[in-house]
């Protein structure tokens with residue numbers, strides 16, 4: 001099997017990371033891969049925001065508020081808040097990926113979303129090529145106004161399509177995929 005094919009097939013979503021840092025040039029290489037994603041009409045609708053320590057600290061109030069809301073009780077255990085904070089502070093890389101909105105053309109917005117997903121996955125595969133795993137998250141934070149504000153993203157212009165957590169895997173989960181016979185149809 002070619003290395004490229006193997007990279008696609010072996011990639012898994014990773015939930016637990018080692019603390020080892022990701023070299024900056026590997027992040028840049030992943031963003032370079034993202035930049036080359038296919039894109040109808042050449043709109044280049046994606047943006048990648050790599051969250052440094054100060055920005056991560058800035059989003060903690062939103063993280064805590066969402067954790068409290070999820071727990072659905074006013075006096076949440078400190079351990080629950082700590083777990084929520086750790087999910088944002090501990091990944092070696094944390095990248096918010098956005099796609100351009102288009103209030104006048106729903107089809108363009110959909111095509112742009114598709115292109116941005118390609119860009120995001122290009123980055124994920126480029127990282128996996130260096131044995132770095134990602135978790136693509138679309139948790140409540142990615143739809144939270146305070147989170148947008150902390151990142152200085154105008155939610156009328158851009159939509160956060162995912163928060164990528166990345167790092168060297170602590171463990172790699174296995175996952176069952178749909179059988180090829182259930183998804184492949186050759187038509188006459």
Ligand SMILES: Cc1cc2nc3c(=O)[nH]c(=O)nc-3n(C[C@H](O)[C@H](O)[C@H](O)COP(=O)(O)O)c2cc1C
Nearest residue numbers: 011012013014015135136137138139162173174175
């Ligand atoms: C659009 C999208 C949103 C996702 N959102 C989340 C998420 O919010 N939390 C999470 O743990 N995983 C999320 N994932 C990862 C999937 O759960 C994961 O891809 C799936 O379990 C299949 O595993 P695999 O990526 O190893 O093939 C998301 C994946 C996609 C494509």
